[in-house]
Amino acid sequence: MRIIGTVGLPGSGKGEAAAVAREAGIPVVTMGDVIRAETRRRGLDPSEHHGEIAQQLREEEGETAIADRCIPLVRDAAEDQSGEPVVLVDGLRSMAEVERFVDAFGEEFLLVSIEAPFDLRAKRLGDRGREATDLDREKLREREERELGFGMGEVMDAADLTIENDESLQAFREQVEAVLEQGEAAVDERGSAAGRTQSGDGGERE
Numbered sequence: 001m002r003i004i005g006t007v008g009l010p011g012s013g014k015g016e017a018a019a020v021a022r023e024a025g026i027p028v029v030t031m032g033d034v035i036r037a038e039t040r041r042r043g044l045d046p047s048e049h050h051g052e053i054a055q056q057l058r059e060e061e062g063e064t065a066i067a068d069r070c071i072p073l074v075r076d077a078a079e080d081q082s083g084e085p086v087v088l089v090d091g092l093r094s095m096a097e098v099e100r101f102v103d104a105f106g107e108e109f110l111l112v113s114i115e116a117p118f119d120l121r122a123k124r125l126g127d128r129g130r131e132a133t134d135l136d137r138e139k140l141r142e143r144e145e146r147e148l149g150f151g152m153g154e155v156m157d158a159a160d161l162t163i164e165n166d167e168s169l170q171a172f173r174e175q176v177e178a179v180l181e182q183g184e185a186a187v188d189e190r191g192s193a194a195g196r197t198q199s200g201d202g203g204e205r206e
């Protein structure tokens, strides 16, 4: 079994990575969906109260509240597969969550950080326009600070590998496909995923 967890700031490309997985027939457990479902269960609109309920859940049930709810969903998704199961978990946010996944899945868990500069993320979110906050740079900063407050920076630093999403969508999708297919083996000795430099400075392909 391979469980691939993603971490990344808003607009970095986690949703795209999840879409690539779904297209490849790999089930996706979205941590944000667990929060959205809980927000709706409490009679609130997830587009407005998502962050608040995420925080409340952690206060009520502890830092791993959301990870705890995801783990059985991951196991169910793995059980439904023939061959070596692969499941993508979209959106880890704290070291407590990472540790919870490592406890549950050990070396079968691979943490992947998806990174892109603020301006690029702000532009992509503006184009996406899914939520009111997507269009507002200040709101994006606030959301980002809230997520960093949960310890996301530390999680990004702790990742087994990093995908720099600072080029075309096609280039990003190819890197994600390589990681889904080969895990850490997709990264060569110079730290490139899918034959692309990981530093993001030149961005040239082999």
Ligand SMILES: Nc1ncnc2c1ncn2[C@@H]1O[C@H](COP(=O)(O)OP(=O)(O)OP(=O)(O)O)[C@@H](O)[C@H]1O
Pocket (backbone or CB within 6 Å): 008, 009, 010, 011, 012, 013, 014, 015, 016, 017, 124, 125, 127, 128, 165, 166, 167, 168, 169, 170, 172
């Ligand atoms: N390399 C890229 N080139 C162009 N557009 C991209 C690229 N990567 C992602 N996008 C687009 O940018 C937007 C934000 O990406 P995505 O929704 O995957 O981010 P996210 O990390 O899931 O953000 P959030 O945490 O806010 O949900 C999407 O519309 C996506 O299609």
